[in-house]
Amino acid sequence: xxxxxxxxxxxxxxxxxxxxxxxxxxxxxxxxxxxxxxxxxxxxxxxxxxxxxxxxxxxxxxxxxxxxxxxxxxxxxxxxxxxxxxxxxxxxxxxxxxxxxxxxxxxxxxxxxxxxxxxxxxxxxxxxxxxxxxxxxxxxxxxxxxxxxxxxxxxxxxxxxxxxxxxxxxxxxxxxxxxxxxxxxxxxxxxxxxxxxxxxxxxxxxxxxxxxxxxxxxxxxxxxxxxxxxxxxxxxxxxxxxxxxxxxxxxxxxxxxxxxxxxxxxxxxxxxxxxxxxxxxxxxxxxxxxxxxxxxxxxxxxxxxxxxxxxxxxxxxxxxxxxxxxxxxxxxxxxxxxxxxxxxxxxxxxxxxxxxxxxxxxxxxxxxxxxxxxxxxxxxxxxxxxxxxxxxxxxxxxxxxxxxxxxxxxxxxxxxxxxxxxxxxxxxxxxxxxxxxxxxxxxxxxxxxxxxxxxxxxxxxx
Numbered sequence: 001x002x003x004x005x006x007x008x009x010x011x012x013x014x015x016x017x018x019x020x021x022x023x024x025x026x027x028x029x030x031x032x033x034x035x036x037x038x039x040x041x042x043x044x045x046x047x048x049x050x051x052x053x054x055x056x057x058x059x060x061x062x063x064x065x066x067x068x069x070x071x072x073x074x075x076x077x078x079x080x081x082x083x084x085x086x087x088x089x090x091x092x093x094x095x096x097x098x099x100x101x102x103x104x105x106x107x108x109x110x111x112x113x114x115x116x117x118x119x120x121x122x123x124x125x126x127x128x129x130x131x132x133x134x135x136x137x138x139x140x141x142x143x144x145x146x147x148x149x150x151x152x153x154x155x156x157x158x159x160x161x162x163x164x165x166x167x168x169x170x171x172x173x174x175x176x177x178x179x180x181x182x183x184x185x186x187x188x189x190x191x192x193x194x195x196x197x198x199x200x201x202x203x204x205x206x207x208x209x210x211x212x213x214x215x216x217x218x219x220x221x222x223x224x225x226x227x228x229x230x231x232x233x234x235x236x237x238x239x240x241x242x243x244x245x246x247x248x249x250x251x252x253x254x255x256x257x258x259x260x261x262x263x264x265x266x267x268x269x270x271x272x273x274x275x276x277x278x279x280x281x282x283x284x285x286x287x288x289x290x291x292x293x294x295x296x297x298x299x300x301x302x303x304x305x306x307x308x309x310x311x312x313x314x315x316x317x318x319x320x321x322x323x324x325x326x327x328x329x330x331x332x333x334x335x336x337x338x339x340x341x342x343x344x345x346x347x348x349x350x351x352x353x354x355x356x357x358x359x360x361x362x363x364x365x366x367x368x369x370x371x372x373x374x375x376x377x378x379x380x381x382x383x384x385x386x387x388x389x390x391x392x393x394x395x396x397x398x399x400x401x402x403x404x405x406x407x408x409x410x411x412x413x414x415x416x417x418x419x420x421x422x423x424x425x426x427x428x429x430x431x432x433x434x435x436x437x438x439x440x441x442x443x444x445x446x447x448x449x450x451x452x453x454x455x456x457x458x459x460x461x462x
Contacts, residue, residue, distance in 0.1 A: 004307060004335050008348055013227045013306065017173050019166050019266050024413075026177065033168055033179040034407040037186070038400065041152040121244055125214055125371065126207035133371035134207050135379045135441040138200065154190040156396050157199050161432040161455055163425050164399065166266060174302035189300045201251065202258055203379075205441025206371060209255060210248040214444075217366035219256040221263060221445065222462050223353035225272040229306045230263045230459075231349060232256070232271050233366075236317075237279045241286035249289055257301050259443055263450075263457045270306030274349070276358065277310060277317045285320065291327070298329055308336045309348055311358065364462065369447040378437045385438040392431040399424045 007013050015021040022030065126134055149157075159167055168186070175181035193199070206214060220233045241249070260271050297305060310317065325333060339345040342359025354360020378384065402421035433454050445451040449461035 002334055004337070007227050007306075008225075011227060013229065013267060013270070015267060017177075018169060018269060019163060022169075026172075028411075029172060029177050029179055030165065030168060031407040033172060033182055034403055036179060036183045037151075037155070037168070038404060038407065040187075041155075041400070042150050120212045122248070123211045124207065125209055125211050128211060129207060129371040130373045132373035133375055135204055135376040138203055149194060151187065151190065154194055155186075156392075158190060158193055159428075159432070160202075160261065161429060161436060162261070163266065163429060164403075165425070166269065170269075170303040174298075185299070185302070192300055196254070198254065198258065199439075201255055202440050205376075205443060206255075207441065209252050210244045212243055213249065213252045215368045217368075219253070220366045221260065221271075221450070222355075222364055222366075223349075223362065223459050224268075225307065225309075225349045225353070226347075227306075228268045229270055229272040230260065230268075231353070232260065232273050233276070234273060235276045235278075236284050237276075237281075239284045239286075241284075241289065246286070246289060249286070250292055253289075253293055254296065257296070257304070259445065260304070262443075262445070262455055264304070265455075265457070270304055272307040272309060272348070273305065274309050274311065274358075276312065277314055278312045280314065280316060282316060282320075290324070294327060294332075298332065305332065305335060307348065308332075309339055309345070310336065311339045311345055313338055313340070369444045371442070372447065375442045375447070379439070379441065381438070385435075388431070388435040388438050392428070392435050395424070395428045395431040399428050 001009070003014060017026060168182070171182040171186045171189075172179070175185055201208070216238050218234055218238055221230050222233055223231055225231055264271070310321075313321070325336075328336070337348070339348065342354075345354065345358060346360075349360070351360045351362075353362060355362050355364045399421065402424045406419070406421050436455065437453055443451065445462075446453075449458060451457060
């Protein structure tokens with residue numbers, strides 16, 4: 001049987017190769033990867049890995065004091081890399097206010113005729129949200145002002161509130177437990193996150209995202225499947241590729257991935273995508289975006305996808321699937337399952353967690369909760385930010401020391417070394433959670449009570 005399906009037969013997610021569920025060989029491989037990664041950190045005694053690119057510029061100049069983020073203060077340079085990667089479509093080409101026009105690629109590369117843009121085309125949440133809800137501009141401080149971030153800086157920025165081993169194990173599993181390949185994949189991810197300034201996206205949050213997309217409900221997180229994986233709902237019929245620029249769609253998608261990380265806690269490390277193709281048509285699909293999404297998912301968010309559940313696939317989707325499947329990694333393809341009926345759907349998601357329109361008993365309907373005045377007030381407290389950042393920095397230093405001792409210990413084949421460093425990792429996670437409210441703008445899931453300030457998750461609030 002497909003291992004993905006076996007999970008739903010047993011009611012438990014696959015544990016092999018995850019935190020606390022390693023074989024002796026996997027444990028040794030994780031130690032190997034840590035040695036290689038630590039060798040790239042500053043002041044390391046062994047820096048002989050030529051593939052390491054230790055420094056890259058994270059962001060442009062930072063404001064000296066915290067000031068409210070202006071409604072449309074999205075620096076076009078922060079989107080430029082993502083724009084080039086996503087598409088050369090006319091819809092992604094910057095235009096002046098007098099010449100703004102919309103155009104979108106189709107599945108077969110034919111763009112729509114240029115026409116005047118409606119107001120909603122580029123309208124951001126920050127354009128209409130209360131001014132007092134906006135996060136501040138990032139500010140310079142002894143902690144934040146990095147002229148040339150190192151691999152160490154980028155790594156700990158990427159860890160966010162995760163257990164550091166969880167992040168490394170994702171890359172090891174994605175690269176078939178080959179530590180050198182896993183390290184190169186991780187370094188490529190770190191460079192991408194720096195080039196795209198993902199930390200800035202997390203900082204500024206929904207204020208810089210397309211308002212129509214936020215209100216659409218596409219990508220809404222709601223409840224869990226039968227093995228505890230958060231369900232990300234994608235009603236394809238609501239997607240209109242021509243309704244906003246492609247770069248804003250891609251940015252919105254990256255933001256969803258970052259928010260999803262907040263609700264993934266071991267032993268649940270993956271999400272379930274519920275793709276509802278009811279009443280969809282070719283006009284709802286965008287080939288350029290799909291290719292970009294697949295690339296990001298496979299290279300920058302590895303091992304975060306547990307299941308792709310295609311519900312009510314029509315002849316339109318079945319025809320498109322023949323084009324899509326060859327593009328998928330075999331492992332990703334094995335996670336795609338089809339549910340032809342509501343009964344099939346309930347094999348994966350319990351009725352109480354399914355909306356009524358999908359045959360469940362949950363009366364959930366998505367409504368976007370707009371930002372509120374004062375919700376990001378802690379982000380304006382630069383002294384508190386610095387104190388929280390210093391506490392986290394000390395915890396990271398302690399974890400690195402414990403990890404060096406563990407990774408360099410001499411063991412006989414098959415011997416396990418007790419992970420006393422896990423208590424140190426708990427300190428890193430606790431410090432990271434304490435810092436979160438100073439570095440992450442609140443999301444709709446904070447406003448609705450799904451995510452607490454300490455990142456505890458309460459799905460009954462959704």
